[in-house]
Amino acid sequence: MVTDIILENVDFSYGKKTVLKDFSLSIQGDGFTALLGANGAGKSTTFNLISGILTPDSGKVMIGGVDAHDRTQRHTANMGFVFQENTLDLELSVQQNMRYFAGLYGLKNYQERSEALLKEFGLWAQRADKAASLNGGHRRRLEIVRAMLPNPEILILDEPTSGLDPTIRQEISNQVHALAKQGVNVVWITHLLDEIEEHDQVILLEKGQIKEQGTFAELGGAQGIKSKFVAKEELLQL
Numbered sequence: 001m002v003t004d005i006i007l008e009n010v011d012f013s014y015g016k017k018t019v020l021k022d023f024s025l026s027i028q029g030d031g032f033t034a035l036l037g038a039n040g041a042g043k044s045t046t047f048n049l050i051s052g053i054l055t056p057d058s059g060k061v062m063i064g065g066v067d068a069h070d071r072t073q074r075h076t077a078n079m080g081f082v083f084q085e086n087t088l089d090l091e092l093s094v095q096q097n098m099r100y101f102a103g104l105y106g107l108k109n110y111q112e113r114s115e116a117l118l119k120e121f122g123l124w125a126q127r128a129d130k131a132a133s134l135n136g137g138h139r140r141r142l143e144i145v146r147a148m149l150p151n152p153e154i155l156i157l158d159e160p161t162s163g164l165d166p167t168i169r170q171e172i173s174n175q176v177h178a179l180a181k182q183g184v185n186v187v188w189i190t191h192l193l194d195e196i197e198e199h200d201q202v203i204l205l206e207k208g209q210i211k212e213q214g215t216f217a218e219l220g221g222a223q224g225i226k227s228k229f230v231a232k233e234e235l236l237q238l
C-alpha cells in the first residue's frame, strides 16, 4: 500500500480562530518524520486532520492515495494513531485492551503478534495487570503497541512522551525509531529536540506554517533548529 501523507491547500479554523491557511504538507514513504513545533503551532490540529477527527474547511487530506472522506476500514487499519490523551480502557487488563482493539478491527489470529509486540515493548510481564495500575511509561507503550496491532504501515503519534521523565522518553523514542527502521512510516509530533535522530526527517511548524524541512542533520541539529525559531527559549525544551 502507498503510505504517503499529503495535505493540500488546507484551511482550518476553530470558529473565528484560523489555525491553518492554505497549508500543504507531504510526508512520503517510510522512515521517521518529526513534526516539530511550539505550543499552539498547529501540530495537534494537523494530527486530528490526518486521523479524520477534524475535517478541513477546504483543501484535501490524502493518506496512502485515499481522500480522508473515502476511507474504508481497510485504510483505517493501515494507520495507527497514538493520541496525546489516554485512550486505553483503564478497567481492562493489558491483554484485554489488546483483545478489545483486535475485535474492533476484526483481526483474526492476532495473539502471536500481540505477544511479540508486548514483548518488544517490555509489557509482557504486565499482561494481566489492569491498565489503571500501569505507570505512565507503560501506559504510553501500551497505546503504541495497541496501535501497531493491525500491522499498520503508518504510525502517527501526538506528543507520545508528554509528561514522562527523560530516560523513559528516550527508551520509547528508541522503540518507535526501531519500528521506522522496520519500514513503518512514522510521524512523531513533538516539541522536544532530544527525541530526534540525525537521519530523521524534520518538519518545523510555526504558527500554522512550515518554516523548514529537511533531515535533522541538514537543519543543523538541535542548535541549528533552535536558531530558526523566533521565540526559541519559550518554544523548545532541550
Ligand SMILES: Nc1ncnc2c1ncn2[C@@H]1O[C@H](COP(=O)(O)OP(=O)(O)OP(=O)(O)O)[C@@H](O)[C@H]1O
Pocket: 014, 017, 019, 037, 038, 039, 040, 041, 042, 043, 044, 045, 046, 191
Ligand atoms: N478546540 C479549540 N477551539 C479553539 N481554539 C483551539 C482549539 N484547539 C486548539 N485551538 C487553538 O489552535 C491553535 C493550534 O492548536 P494546536 O493544538 O493544533 O497546537 P499544537 O501545536 O498541537 O500545540 P500543543 O503543543 O499545545 O498541543 C492554538 O492557538 C490553540 O489555542
